[in-house]
Amino acid sequence: xxxxxxxxxxxxxxxxxxxxxxxxxxxxxxxxxxxxxxxxxxxxxxxxxxxxxxxxxxxxxxxxxxxxxxxxxxxxxxxxxxxxxxxxxxxxxxxxxxxxxxxxxxxxxxxxx
Amino acid sequence: xxxxxxxxxxxxxxxxxxxxxxxxxxxxxxxxxxxxxxxxxxxxxxxxxxxxxxxxxxxxxxxxxxxxxxxxxxxxxxxxxxxxxxxxxxxxxxxxxxxxxxxxxxxxxxxxx
DNA sequence: CCGTATCCCTTAAGATACTG
DNA sequence: CAGTATCTTAAGGGATACGG
Numbered sequence: 001x002x003x004x005x006x007x008x009x010x011x012x013x014x015x016x017x018x019x020x021x022x023x024x025x026x027x028x029x030x031x032x033x034x035x036x037x038x039x040x041x042x043x044x045x046x047x048x049x050x051x052x053x054x055x056x057x058x059x060x061x062x063x064x065x066x067x068x069x070x071x072x073x074x075x076x077x078x079x080x081x082x083x084x085x086x087x088x089x090x091x092x093x094x095x096x097x098x099x100x101x102x103x104x105x106x107x108x109x110x111x112x113x
Numbered sequence: 114x115x116x117x118x119x120x121x122x123x124x125x126x127x128x129x130x131x132x133x134x135x136x137x138x139x140x141x142x143x144x145x146x147x148x149x150x151x152x153x154x155x156x157x158x159x160x161x162x163x164x165x166x167x168x169x170x171x172x173x174x175x176x177x178x179x180x181x182x183x184x185x186x187x188x189x190x191x192x193x194x195x196x197x198x199x200x201x202x203x204x205x206x207x208x209x210x211x212x213x214x215x216x217x218x219x220x221x222x223x224x225x226x
Numbered sequence: 227c228c229g230t231a232t233c234c235c236t237t238a239a240g241a242t243a244c245t246g
Numbered sequence: 247c248a249g250t251a252t253c254t255t256a257a258g259g260g261a262t263a264c265g266g
Contacts, residue, residue: 012207013139014221015214019132021258026126038228052259054229064222075227076266085220089213094125096209100202101128107198108127109177134238151248165239167249188247189246 018063018089023048023056025094028082031066032090035081065089131176131202136161136169138207141195144179145203148194178202 019025023045030036030044042053057080060066065086071077082090132138136158143149143157155166170193173179178199184190195203 012142012211012214014218015210016132016138016207017135018221019129020135022130022133023259025129029125049260049262050229051231051261055258062222064220070228076229078228085217088217093206093210093213094129097128097206098125100206101125104198104201105127107177108131109175136239162240163249164241164251168239183248189249191248 015093018065021056021059023052024060027053027056027060028065028086028090028094031080031082031086035069035079038078038080041080060086128206131178134169134172136165137173140166140169140173141178141199141203141207144193144195144199148182148192151191151193154193173199 026045026048027041030041036044038053038057042048042050045053048056057066057068061068064083066080067083069079069081071079139158139161140154143154149157151166151170155161155163158166161169170179170181174181177196179193180196182192182194184192
């Protein structure tokens, strides 16, 4: 991997932007263990607003990281799940980041925000 | 790694927040090949404003990911470098993210922004 | 249950100019 | 060279209420 691939206009930049929105990685993580209904998602995450969750889901759908399945029932049932692409992101880079956080997280001086 | 370690209030969340600011990972990447003076940093990155670079450097210093060395000379010389912690982040998770981006980046539908 | 519609507030980040 | 000082704009995210 060349150094310049890392700087400014590069594909790595596009990848880090996937984490630019606070809740997006959290939603991805909540889907790591399998498909989930919207409500379960919101409860599992905790502290997320409906609007914010909607925004996050929309972005992740647009990126092709998750997909949405609506079942025509009453009451309505909608499930979200990782796509293959989303799965590869979660199992690869996100897991690596998780391991790093567990190992080095306590060294972060100002990580509270 | 437990599932709950991944969701909402967890250390992974703290880690993803490190990528929440657009230019922070770019600056880290630009320091991957070794210490750099502020000016070189700005030129290597390209398209970054002085103020924005200052903001990014301040955050990274506060997080303990980089350090700053000012040499008492004329003209002034200031060098920034990765700390051990910063190095571990760049060589680990960021590199994993880079590999993922190179492999799967073209599948991102709306990654332009 | 699954969202949408507002309103508000804060902050990132761009643009421009200037100092030690 | 290495920053600081303002100003401005856009957008993320929180709070609350309502609609299909």
